Amino acid sequence: MTPLRSQLPNGFTVRLNRRVRITDRGRVLIGGSPTRVLYLSEQASRMIVNRTIEVSSASTRLLTDRLLEAGMADPVLDRLPEIDDNALTVVVPVFGRPSALDRLLASVGPSQIVIVVDDGSPEPDASAIKSIVAKHNAQLVRLPDNRGPAAARNEGLRHVTTPYVAFADSDIVLDPKAISVLLKHFADPQVALAGPRVLGLHDGTGMNWIGRYEEARSSLDLGIHPATVRPRSPVSWIPGAFLVARVEALGEGFTAEHRVGEDVDLVWRLVEQGWRVRFEPEAKVWHEHRQDIVQWLSRKAFYGTSAHVLSLRHSEAMAPAVFAPWSVAVVASLLFQRRWSVPAAAVISAIAAWRIAHKLSKSEQPALVGISLVAKGVLTAQTQTMALLVRHWWPLALGGSFFSRRLRRAVVASALLDAVLEYRRTRPHLDPFRFAVARRLDDLAYGAGVWSSALQGRSVRALLPDIRRSP
Known part of the structure; x- marks a missing residue:
């Protein structure tokens, strides 16, 4: 669905990001994604104090919204209101790997609403998954055959009754504050999706040289700076390993037939519809990176195969340069x-x-x-x-x-x-x-x-x- 242009609430505060340059005594801003030059009136320039602007009137609301749309400013987290975690359901698609699921659900915590979608796991994994779901008081939805993570997430989405949903892969572990931090971004009524920083999981067994490379240069780790997410920007997508979304924005959800690149496709479709998507590195999850060189290379090549499918739907956004x-x-x-x-x-x-x-x-x-x-x-x-x-x-x-x-x-x-x-x-x-x-x-x-x-x-x-x- 297309978002309604709801107003930012009073007190909503943003700060110009590090890529924005201020010239002409505060009346010209240079930055954003793509880079642009924004001319401000004398009145508008006075609204920005120490690179920060707080919504308190129609004019500050308009300027704040424009800065967010331009990718020139990011919300100030400690000035955003809290949203109750109970307003969110966690959907977990899983195929096998019951021990990883157990680890994930333990990190989610007992008070969170959780729906686990078993994507056609074979025995004995299916029985183990059923026992683990019962152990953590979660809801189990079982698909008769394997349909891929996009279809499994969509099936879970159909059972969600809360206004927000988180999609969590079974091979991650959540920081206790990850959900509450990401939910803060939904104080902006234009935000449809928010994602955390994805770091490498230390499981106590040590890392080889591939693991240490992934720890520093993982495809899933998008850096230390918050960002507006859109095509052709420094952060152009967020990985589906963990996402928080506004349910009303998702419609039918992911493109079910996509087994790779479905997260990128969702982000770009939401942006095309007029929604905002945020990357927030203060929220953290840990991912179990591959260390076997054959599995690692296979996964990298698998990621590359998404390029053709995405280019058919988003040809300009998918251009390599x-x-x-x-x-x-x-x-x-x-x-x-x-x-x-x-x-x-x-x-x-x-x-x-x-x-x-x-x-x-x-x-x-x-x-x-x-x-x-x-x-x-x-x-x-x-x-x-x-x-x-x-x-x-x-x-x-x-x-x-x-x-x-x-x-x-x-x-x-x-x-x-x-x-x-x-x-x-x-x-x-x-x-x-x-x-x-x-x-x-x-x-x-x-x-x-x-x-x-x-x-x-x-x-x-x-x-x-x-x-x-x-x-």
């Missing part, structure tokens, strides 16, 4: 690796900065703003190009490297620089060499999954970048 035409020209110039490459890239960037500055004539310093936006754009384009070479396009890049020395240099440089930057960013408990090996294996497996699904679907849509005319 987004470029402005001028940034394509900059990247192409540098990839040629000629004497003229750097000067040509500099000239193209200067022209782009001039054009952007011309559009920002209301700013007091349009040239500086234009230069900063182009510099950011060049960095983003370079980062995306590296990702294409070593992740999405690696079969083409590897094949081309046998025939082109320049391409070979670009691929090697991208592989090394990417590993160095990620190692510095994540600070893993792992030596640089094994981290770099794991990083490359991660990308190779995911890229193989993307290509496999593209070839089977006879479409390269998931492999094509999106080139947009707006700078």
